[in-house]
Amino acid sequence: MPRAAKEKPAAAKKEKKVKDPNAPKKPLGAYMWFCKDMRESVKKENPGMSVTEIGKRLGELWKEVSEEDKKKYLKQAEEDKERYNKESAAYNKEKSKEKEKAAEEEDNSEEDE
Structure with a gap:
C-alpha cells in the first residue's frame, strides 16, 4: 500500500490571526534590551x-x-512598557x-431599507 494512503489526514490548521500593522509594538523586557x-x-x-x-x-x-x-x-524595559501602554x-x-x-x-443602512 502506498505510504500516503496510510497517513492520517492532517488536523485542521488554525488560521493565522492577521496582525494590524498600525498596532503598537509590544514592549521589550530587560533581557531583550541587554541582548540588543x-x-x-x-x-x-x-x-x-x-x-x-x-x-x-x-x-x-x-x-x-x-x-x-x-x-x-x-x-x-519599564519605559518601554509605559510607551506601549500609552x-x-x-x-x-x-x-x-x-x-x-x-x-x-x-444602523443607518438598515433604516434606509
Whole structure:
C-alpha cells in the first residue's frame, strides 16, 4: 500500500490571526534590551559563532551581570512598557471609535431599507 494512503489526514490548521500593522509594538523586557545592547560586541569578539551560540553566550553574560548593572535594562524595559501602554490606549480608543462609526453606519443602512 502506498505510504500516503496510510497517513492520517492532517488536523485542521488554525488560521493565522492577521496582525494590524498600525498596532503598537509590544514592549521589550530587560533581557531583550541587554541582548540588543550586547549582540554586536559578542559578534565582533566571536566572528564564527552561529546565531544560536550567540544567544547562549548572551544568556551566560546576562547571568553574570550584577543587579546594579541590570537596573539600567530594567529601567529601559519599564519605559518601554509605559510607551506601549500609552500607544495601546490611544490605539484601542481609535479602534473603538471606528467600531462605533461602523455600527452607526450599519444602523443607518438598515433604516434606509
